[in-house]
Amino acid sequence: MTKRGTFRQWLSAGALVLAALSMPARAGDGHGGDDWYDDDHEEREPYAFGLWGDLPYSTLQAETGIPNLLADMNAQELAFTAHDGDLKQGSNSKCDDALYARALGWFDSLRAPAIFTPGDNDWTDCDRPSNGGFNSLERLDHERKVFFSTPYTLGKRRLRQEVQSTPLCLGVNGPTPCVENRRWTYGGVTYATLNVQGSCNNLCDVAPDPKEFAARNAANIAWLQQTFQDAKRRGSAAVMLITQADPGWDNSDPTRAPTRDPKTLAENDGAPDGFQSFLVALRAEVIAFRKPVAYVHGDSHYFRVDKPFQDAQGRRLENFTRVETYGDNQANGLNDVNWLKVKVDPRSREVFSYQPQIVPANRVAVPAP
Secondary structure: OOOOOOHHHHHHHHHHHHHHHHOOOOOOOOOOOOEEEOOOOOOOOOEEEEEEOOOOOOHHHHHHHHHHHHHHHHOOOOOOEEEOOOOOOOOOOOOOHHHHHHHHHHHHOOOOOEEEOOOHHHOHHHHOHHHOOOOHHHHHHHHHHHHOOOOEOEOOEEEEOEEOOOOOEEEOOEEEOOOOOEEEEEOOEEEEEOOOOHHHHHOOOOOOOHHHHHHHHHHHHHHHHHHHHHHHHHOOOEEEEEOOOOOOOOOOOOOOOOOEOOOOOOEOOOOOOOOHHHHHHHHHHHHHHOOOEEEEEOOOOOOEEEOOOEOOOOOEOOOEEEEEOOOOOHHHOOOOOOEEEEEEOOOOOOOEEEEEEOOHHHOOOOOOO
16 A cells, blocks of 8 residues: 555645756756756757666676676767666565666766666566565655656766656655656657556556556556657657567567457456557557657567557558567576667668667677687
8 A cells, every 4th residue: 555645745746846857957966977968959860879678687797797788888879878677687686775776877877868767677566575575656756766856867968858747647655747757859759768567567466556557557648649749740750669568469479478469459368457558549649650660668588679569450550660678588697688779860761770789798608709
């Protein structure tokens, strides 16, 4: 159960959060780095950025693999980077404050602006006894303070982002702004993060929270729709959405995600479905937008770029691409501790192209030559 503040208490708290987000960020705010700037980068020249997530899941990955990966990204010219959630494994790992402080240090060590969206291992699963038995909403509130206290990204260089203010999500003391949902435009392409989670999107596992899910799901759908509206207004060449959960898209591959009817988008297995209404809204926006849409997620730990989304008649949505980042393979140490470079050419037909980056120092099965 979560604590419920009075209407006046949560309204005042929300106003304070939004006021803080509206103030200009400064170098001395405690986040490190002093290169803050506002820039939509509307010039439609080619550029590249990096995607990673579901890391680290072991001490070896944290102490060796991640430093190797960060150094590899820092050695390249990237417009920004984005981690799509899960800062640790889901079991036998604590959701203590040190976890988030460590991750903040990694993000702020990146030369390029660093974006992050939470994962279920970071908050919804924190109520598991093996995770320390924390209050999940309190941990999400903590992440909001650590990673999302300003309207800027993390990293040595920082980009200003649009921050969702309404509808409200839930925090441990009641309704609160969903400050983790962000949007930015770079080089004529619109990007957004959305807090969409594994573990049934907080409808299953140790302590499911239907009220929290309902508020966040409504906020996510609103942010999704507003993102496409913004992209249309700007004349963006494409849209990319970055989330954590693999919601499942069709009847294939039940070992990695829920299976669902690709026409109705209803889940088949009888488990709580935390994704159908979101996917229905996403499909409508993808069809109406007509231009390229990329949907980035982690969660099921299998690098792939494919086109699993279908319309209500079972026809594949040609302008939609699912992108799943590399994820943990802790049984094989540093294997799969890699990242994905996305090349963007807003003037090209498909806009996005994908280049896996196998970190030389993290190669296991076939050592680097």
